[in-house]
Amino acid sequence: MTNAPCQCCLADALLEDQERSGRIGFVENIDWLDVTASVKGDQDAYERLVRRYEKQITGLLWRFTRDAVQCEELVQQVFVEAYFSLKTYRGDAPLLHWLRRIATRTGYRFWREKAKEPQEMPLPDFEIMEQIEAVDEDRIDPAEAAGVLHNLLARLPAPDRLVLTLLYFDRCGTQEIAERMGWSRAKVKTQALRARRKMKEIAEREHLLERLGWTL
Amino acid sequence: MDTLKALAKLARRAREEQTPVFGVAELVRLRIESEGRQPVTLIPFGLFGGLSAAAASIILFLAVQFWQYMNSPLRELVAPLPEITLW
Numbered sequence: 541m542t543n544a545p546c547q548c549c550l551a552d553a554l555l556e557d558q559e560r561s562g563r564i565g566f567v568e569n570i571d572w573l574d575v576t577a578s579v580k581g582d583q584d585a586y587e588r589l590v591r592r593y594e595k596q597i598t599g600l601l602w603r604f605t606r607d608a609v610q611c612e613e614l615v616q617q618v619f620v621e622a623y624f625s626l627k628t629y630r631g632d633a634p635l636l637h638w639l640r641r642i643a644t645r646t647g648y649r650f651w652r653e654k655a656k657e658p659q660e661m662p663l664p665d666f667e668i669m670e671q672i673e674a675v676d677e678d679r680i681d682p683a684e685a686a687g688v689l690h691n692l693l694a695r696l697p698a699p700d701r702l703v704l705t706l707l708y709f710d711r712c713g714t715q716e717i718a719e720r721m722g723w724s725r726a727k728v729k730t731q732a733l734r735a736r737r738k739m740k741e742i743a744e745r746e747h748l749l750e751r752l753g754w755t756l
Numbered sequence: 757m758d759t760l761k762a763l764a765k766l767a768r769r770a771r772e773e774q775t776p777v778f779g780v781a782e783l784v785r786l787r788i789e790s791e792g793r794q795p796v797t798l799i800p801f802g803l804f805g806g807l808s809a810a811a812a813s814i815i816l817f818l819a820v821q822f823w824q825y826m827n828s829p830l831r832e833l834v835a836p837l838p839e840i841t842l843w
Binding site: 583586587590591594595598599602608611612615616619620623624680682683685686688689692708709711736739740743744748749752754 | 759760762763764765766767769770771772773774775776777778779780781782783784785787788789791
């Protein structure tokens, strides 16, 4: 690991800047200490940050791929990218928000790269839906519900899929999606409207309600 | 039931899913160390740039030489007609 002197100076400058501007309240103190130590090249400090937020980032990226190997690779990518961008983190928002932004963009990039690959597999099938016999919402296994939703969302183009994934799984508002992706809020709203319409069409074509026994 | 409501219901249930935990901290550390250790060297780019510049200079030199020696095909049209003495 390189301990470039400029990074040390930067960490000190960041800390002083935060103290001056009173932004320290925006970030957990413990996170900020680990961030500054990591920027100085303290690998243990960064490992602590990874352990602290790994679960949340994995949870988010699990919505982008349900393949454990791919998901683990994406989680690693996020933390490696975050490490090398750590000096740009100003502490304006909690570290988790910043990590989520990187994770969302990483996941979105992953989808776009996958879309470029030649499709050898057919469109996702709905075998998993055949297993659902429950009528009551509470009786549906959460993993099965997530699998069905993931398969349905996979039929949408990447931007539509992203907006609905964040709305459905992460309960993000349009403002938050816009901030994470660097899009305008108007664009997200339009995208969400269009995506919901497409999703409705897909679900009706696949007779989702009948399969779930929710027609009544 | 409305399809969109059903989707929202599915999503509500899906949010309760237990996601896997991988324990990537050690692997991330290794990747950071390996990527950080890679020397950022500009030698290959410099070498490639230098060779390209040298090749371009040679081609330019030759091109100028050929240009100077080249005759315009239109020269014959504008050249004064030779006088011919008939008798």
